[in-house]
Amino acid sequence: MKLSDKVTVPAHVMSRQVGEEYVMLDLAQGVYFGLDPVGARLWQLLCEGMSLERACAAMLGEYDVPRAQLESDVLRLAEELAAQGLIEIGNPGGP
Amino acid sequence: MALEEFDPEHQAVLACALAPADLEPAALSPTFAQARSWKKVEAVARLNQLRPQVAACLVSAAGTCEEGLRLLESLEATARVHRGHAMMMAGEVLRALELLRAAGIRAVAFKGPAFAALVDGRPGQRESGDLDILVSPEDAFASVDCLLRAGYQGALPLAALRSRWLTLATNELGLELPGSPVMVELHWRLAPRWSSVAIGVEDVFDSLVPRDYLGTTISWPGPEALFLIHVVDGMKAGGCGMRWVGDLAAILRRERLDWQQVSATARRNGGLASVEIALALVEDLASEACAALRLPALAAPLPPEARSMAASARRRPRASRALHAIRKRLATDERLAGAREHFAWALRAADDPLKAAAAIAGYLAGPAVADLKSIPAEGISDFGLRLRAARRRLEAR
Numbered sequence: 001m002k003l004s005d006k007v008t009v010p011a012h013v014m015s016r017q018v019g020e021e022y023v024m025l026d027l028a029q030g031v032y033f034g035l036d037p038v039g040a041r042l043w044q045l046l047c048e049g050m051s052l053e054r055a056c057a058a059m060l061g062e063y064d065v066p067r068a069q070l071e072s073d074v075l076r077l078a079e080e081l082a083a084q085g086l087i088e089i090g091n092p093g094g095p
Numbered sequence: 096m097a098l099e100e101f102d103p104e105h106q107a108v109l110a111c112a113l114a115p116a117d118l119e120p121a122a123l124s125p126t127f128a129q130a131r132s133w134k135k136v137e138a139v140a141r142l143n144q145l146r147p148q149v150a151a152c153l154v155s156a157a158g159t160c161e162e163g164l165r166l167l168e169s170l171e172a173t174a175r176v177h178r179g180h181a182m183m184m185a186g187e188v189l190r191a192l193e194l195l196r197a198a199g200i201r202a203v204a205f206k207g208p209a210f211a212a213l214v215d216g217r218p219g220q221r222e223s224g225d226l227d228i229l230v231s232p233e234d235a236f237a238s239v240d241c242l243l244r245a246g247y248q249g250a251l252p253l254a255a256l257r258s259r260w261l262t263l264a265t266n267e268l269g270l271e272l273p274g275s276p277v278m279v280e281l282h283w284r285l286a287p288r289w290s291s292v293a294i295g296v297e298d299v300f301d302s303l304v305p306r307d308y309l310g311t312t313i314s315w316p317g318p319e320a321l322f323l324i325h326v327v328d329g330m331k332a333g334g335c336g337m338r339w340v341g342d343l344a345a346i347l348r349r350e351r352l353d354w355q356q357v358s359a360t361a362r363r364n365g366g367l368a369s370v371e372i373a374l375a376l377v378e379d380l381a382s383e384a385c386a387a388l389r390l391p392a393l394a395a396p397l398p399p400e401a402r403s404m405a406a407s408a409r410r411r412p413r414a415s416r417a418l419h420a421i422r423k424r425l426a427t428d429e430r431l432a433g434a435r436e437h438f439a440w441a442l443r444a445a446d447d448p449l450k451a452a453a454a455i456a457g458y459l460a461g462p463a464v465a466d467l468k469s470i471p472a473e474g475i476s477d478f479g480l481r482l483r484a485a486r487r488r489l490e491a492r
Contacts, residue, residue, distance in 0.1 A: 014275050016186025019309035023182040027274055032179020 001079050003053040003071060007046050007087040015043065024086055033086060038063070039077055046087065052078055097383035100426035103129040106387065108139045109425070111152040112341030113384055113393045115348060116216035120155045126388045127156035133166040140170065142428045143337045144222040147174040151220060178219040180276065181208045185218075187277050188226045189311055191242065198241040200234045201300055203314050205324050213306055213315060215345045225269065225278040231296055235262050235283040242270050242279060254474050255467035263288070265464050285324060286331035289438065289454040291445040293330075293366030294323035318350035319357050323370065326361075330369040333431040333440045334376065334421030343377045344395035354400035365446045371408035372417050372444065378405045380422075417443050459488070 009015070015024040020037035022044070035043050041062070045055040056074050060067060081087045098106055110126045130136050140149040150170035156163070185208040195202040206227040212218035230238045239249065239256050247270035249256050261268070266284035271277065285299075286292045302317035316324060325346060329339030346352075361367040374397060381395040397405060408414040420443075423429070431437050438455050445451035462484035469483065 014183070014272075014277075016183055016190060018182050018186040018189075019311070021182075023179065023186055025179070025183050025275070030176075030276075032176070032183060034179070034182065 001052075001075055001082065001089060003056060003075065004051060005078075006049075006051045006090045007078060007082070008090050009047055010085070010088050013086050015047070017044075026085060028085075031084075033084065042074060042077060043081075046078075097387040098380070100422055102135075102426070103131060104135040104139050105426055105428075106384070107136055108143060108145055108149060109337050109340075109380065110384055110388055110390065110393060111140070111148045112143065112145055112337040113344050113381055113395070114148070114152060114341075115345070115392060118152075118390075118392045120152050122390060122392065123152045123388075124156040126390070127153060127163075133160075133162045137166050137169065139428065145338055145341075146170050146222060147177050147220040148217070148341075150174040151217075174220065177222050181211065181219045181221055181223055184208050184223050184226055184277065185212070185309060187272075187279075188228070189309065189313070191226065191228060191245075191279055192313060194241055194245050195228070195230070195238060198237065200230060200238050200241060202228050202230050202234075202238065203299065203303060203316060204228055205299070205316055205321065206328070209308055209313070209315070210342065212308060214321070214349055215342070216349075225280045227280045227282060229282045229285070229296060229299060231300065232262050232283040235268075235281070238281055238283075239268060239270070242281070246272055247279060248273050251464070251467055252470055252472065254472055255470045258467060258470060258474075258480075260462050260467060260480065263458075264462055264467055285327040287437075287441075287458070289451065289458045290331045290441045291365045291369065291447075291451055291454075292327045293361040293364055293370050294320060294327060295364050298360055298364070299324065318346070318352050319360065322346050322350070322352055322357060323360060323366075326370050326373040327366065330366075330373060330444055333424060333436070334372075334417075335424050335428075335430050337425055340377055340380055340425070343373060344381055344393075347377065347395045347397065347401075352398075352401075354398065354404070358400075358404065362446070365450060368408070368411075368414055368417075368446050369444045371404045372414050372421070374401050375405035375408040375414075375418055376421055378402065379418075380425075413443060 012026060012028040013024055014027055015022055020040060022035040022040040024033045041059060042055055045058055052074055056071050060070060078087065082089060101109060107126045107130050110123055140146045153167050153170060188204050188209060192202055192204060207223040208221065211221040236257060249268060249270050255261060262283055266287050267280050267282045270279045270281060284296060299316050299320045302320035303314040304317050305312050306315040325339060325342050357370065358367065361370040377395050378397050381393055384393045385391050408418060431440055441451050441455065442448045462480050466480060466484040466487060
């Protein structure tokens, strides 16, 4: 996975904000997942249609964290989300 | 003898229902040790929608017994799913309340995940099938429209959802988000119109107080209203299910209620008898559980005004019979079966049985939900719908 990847949330994933956190439900498997406030912020930005790169840029302005660490954390979380089928990777500029 | 109708498995589940959130699970080990069948404990917990609470209490009690550990594993798996579901429902209730507020509709949550977080002190530790939201009867149609626009779907045809009979035929409407397990139950009355209630919708709205729920300020029923709502909720179903008894005990432990206000509101609405019966039930079950299981933490002590209300229920033959009937249902997991049993219960629990009988007659003279389901898309005249309802009822006999 690369930072330039654009990700989408598949139709079988439902998510709701709960306070500062997010809870997601994979409707196909009936499995629930939770995200802490920082993960929730990334999820929110991805749901707005941002690429991982743009999400990182937005979060750099919000959190006191070195760019390299943020990018690595975002990539790791995105890979975990993808592995669970909660996001799908699309090509930048693709359909 | 204390809890004499309850077998050891029902006693164990009742103890979990009554257990305060801060009770050490180990305290319940002797209670579970008396249970003869772990399978039955699981079945009773399921029937009473208390699996997460029983799982939490069973942690120390399962010990090394293979069957007990298997039950614990199964209940914990269920509790995990319910925790996720409860969080999803919590997010959805906030969204639905915001949708309604933005449409200028007063709406309030009063059960489910919000109750678990704000009163019971165990957020996420509750089985919640749907989200209960209360609106005024005059806002019923606007609320349904608002949620339909947000993607919800009703089980009734659109023409029925807009029919003036909707609010007469039923006190609530289930709306689901297609493809998801999320369901909102929109209430415009706290019980069917033939069932006497201890509190009206306007009383609830007059009582609202702001509470912080997951970082959002929501309107929440004041303590007296919350207590009366849960009395209505338990009593409308004949007192079945142990969870409402635990919920009442949690409210009584947590809140200081103005009992004059409780009594005046219930009397004005024609539901004082049901409040007295509920108080007697909670006081008896909690004190008997304390004695039988040697667990003082299960107590739900009533102040003198409330004790005198409970005593009044024990003195009056009709209320006393109702009290015994509820205890029997709790001990056997019996449910009210069919309309006749519901009507008979409504008559038994009402302050004024004649008024209840008139309400039942009024309900039977009009269309029911089953008739609304058959309303054609182009609509139907009042006369046509009444005729259909009368024919259906005659055929049902």
